[in-house]
Amino acid sequence: MSKEMTIHLKYWKQDGPDARGYFEEYTLDNVNEHMSFLEMLDVLNEELMLKDKAPVEFDYDCREGICGSCNLVINGQAHGPKERVAACQLHMRNYSDGDHITIEPPRAAAFPVIKDLVVDRSAFDRIIEAGGYVSVKTGAAPEANSIPVEQEKANKAFDYATCIGCGACVAACPNASASLFTGAKIAHLNKLPQGEVERTNRVVNMVDQMKEEGFGDCSNYAECEAVCPVGISITAIAEMRKDYIKAVFKGD
Amino acid sequence: MPSFLKALNSQVGRKVMTGITGVGLMFFLIGHLLGNLTIFGSPEAFNIYTKKLESLGPLLYLIEAGLAFFFLYHTILGISIWRNKKKARPGGYKKYQSKGGASHQSLASKSMIYTGIIIFVFLIIHLITFKFGATETVMLEGEQARDLRALVLDKFQNPLYTFGYTFVLLLFIFHLSHGFWSAFTSLGMKHGDFSKKMQMAAYAFGIILMVGFIFIPLYIYFTGGQGSLIAY
Numbered sequence: 317m318s319k320e321m322t323i324h325l326k327y328w329k330q331d332g333p334d335a336r337g338y339f340e341e342y343t344l345d346n347v348n349e350h351m352s353f354l355e356m357l358d359v360l361n362e363e364l365m366l367k368d369k370a371p372v373e374f375d376y377d378c379r380e381g382i383c384g385s386c387n388l389v390i391n392g393q394a395h396g397p398k399e400r401v402a403a404c405q406l407h408m409r410n411y412s413d414g415d416h417i418t419i420e421p422p423r424a425a426a427f428p429v430i431k432d433l434v435v436d437r438s439a440f441d442r443i444i445e446a447g448g449y450v451s452v453k454t455g456a457a458p459e460a461n462s463i464p465v466e467q468e469k470a471n472k473a474f475d476y477a478t479c480i481g482c483g484a485c486v487a488a489c490p491n492a493s494a495s496l497f498t499g500a501k502i503a504h505l506n507k508l509p510q511g512e513v514e515r516t517n518r519v520v521n522m523v524d525q526m527k528e529e530g531f532g533d534c535s536n537y538a539e540c541e542a543v544c545p546v547g548i549s550i551t552a553i554a555e556m557r558k559d560y561i562k563a564v565f566k567g568d
Numbered sequence: 569m570p571s572f573l574k575a576l577n578s579q580v581g582r583k584v585m586t587g588i589t590g591v592g593l594m595f596f597l598i599g600h601l602l603g604n605l606t607i608f609g610s611p612e613a614f615n616i617y618t619k620k621l622e623s624l625g626p627l628l629y630l631i632e633a634g635l636a637f638f639f640l641y642h643t644i645l646g647i648s649i650w651r652n653k654k655k656a657r658p659g660g661y662k663k664y665q666s667k668g669g670a671s672h673q674s675l676a677s678k679s680m681i682y683t684g685i686i687i688f689v690f691l692i693i694h695l696i697t698f699k700f701g702a703t704e705t706v707m708l709e710g711e712q713a714r715d716l717r718a719l720v721l722d723k724f725q726n727p728l729y730t731f732g733y734t735f736v737l738l739l740f741i742f743h744l745s746h747g748f749w750s751a752f753t754s755l756g757m758k759h760g761d762f763s764k765k766m767q768m769a770a771y772a773f774g775i776i777l778m779v780g781f782i783f784i785p786l787y788i789y790f791t792g793g794q795g796s797l798i799a800y
Contacts, residue, residue: 389661391663391665392661392663392664393665394667399667420663423659423660425657425658426656490653490673490678491653492657493579493656495579523580524570530655530656532649532652532656532657533579534579535677535750536672537671537673539666539673541671542666542668542669542670543667549670550670550753551758551759551763553758554757554758555756557583557754557755557756560578560580561584564570564575
């Protein structure tokens with residue numbers, strides 16, 4: 317037998333980027349404890365539509381914690397109360413009957429609201445375009461063993477590569493800084509021989525783009541690390557700084 | 569490559585400079601405390617120390633200019649970073665809470681701007697009181713010198729000044745408890761348990777330094793300037 321709960325929801329409604337947003341409230345009965353948070357929102361939307369009301373827009377894709385589409389700020393915490401869990405993998409069993417839940421979109425000038433809980437995160441794409449890539453000649457796949465990678469470095473690079481670009485770091489940062497995202501993307505490539513060639517330009521251009529997009533400064537609050545669904549450490553930010561300092565002194 | 573100026577203005581550069589100026593000012597505090605402790609030396613020790621400092625002439629001005637630059641740079645960056653957060657998130661959340669765990673959000677880290685501004689105001693009062701304060705003149709080694717020792721012993725008989733000074737220094741520990749660790753992270757030094765050790769070092773550094781600074785005014789106040797540690 318699964319438990320059924322009554323949940324009092326309060327969620328952000330906003331018709332468009334320039335529209336004024338507001339909170340709407342709805343009490344959902346019969347919330348099953350096995351539902352994921354997004355399934356609970358599906359049920360909410362079904363009920364809203366049956367009542368001829370507009371559904372609440374929210375972002376999702378894989379619903380298994382790997383795509384980074386969902387990024388809800390639930391009761392003031394990006395991805396909700398559990399550590400290393402994306403909102404789509406958060407289950408309603410973490411809540412109790414009669415709980416009040418406030419759902420907001422990530423709030424940052426660089427992440428304008430498209431509608432309701434959906435924000436435009438293309439600022440991240442532009443940070444990646446600024447240097448989050450390696451230039452390789454395509455064609456026949458080269459022999460994998462021709463570029464040796466130290467195991468420890470490979471592990472570290474992989475730790476940073478797990479960033480799914482959800483933007484929880486920005487959402488939770490008191491300064492709305494994108495340093496954890498940018499740092500992880502830089503550190504991931506700079507750890508590997510394939511990324512070595514472009515490392516100097518990469519760090520400089522990506523750091524510049526981050527500012528260009530209107531993200532705030534990092535104050536080492538480390539809140540980003542606490543909310544990151546894949547547990548990326550702010551060591552990524554320290555690595556970014558180290559690489560940036562090196563780039564400045566090294567020149568071209 | 570970015571010009572040096574552009575690099576200083578980047579989000580990394582701003583944080584690195586906050587760290588460098590912060591560490592610089594911490595070194596200054598160590599020197600300042602060691603100097604202060606000469607008050608417990610011979611009756612002339614403190615005045616000889618201050619006279620030596622003042623006799624450095626141009627070198628002293630250079631050091632003071634450097635300190636003022638570090639202090640102002642640190643302050644301006646801090647205020648600018650704080651103002652930027654309003655720009656980066658104009659709306660704010662209806663509800664916001666830290667997730668705990670790895671987070672370094674604490675009363676100390678969230679109040680850096682406020683403790684910083686109080687320290688700034690304190691510094692101005694502190695300079696007016698001691699550096700530019702009127703003193704009697706004493707003869708030291710056949711030359712005239714300011715009797716700063718008498719001024720210090722006199723000022724710390726005043727409860728308002730003594731406890732105000734103590735209060736600000738307690739805020740200082742608070743500021744450093746985040747600042748020390750943060751400065752090293754800003755300079756790119758964060759790996760493994762180095763960071764944890766840094767946090768412990770931060771607490772130790774803050775406490776040792778501030779115990780030293782606070783002991784002097786409180787000792788003078790509670791002994792009425794007549795304590796046995798102070799020679800006459």
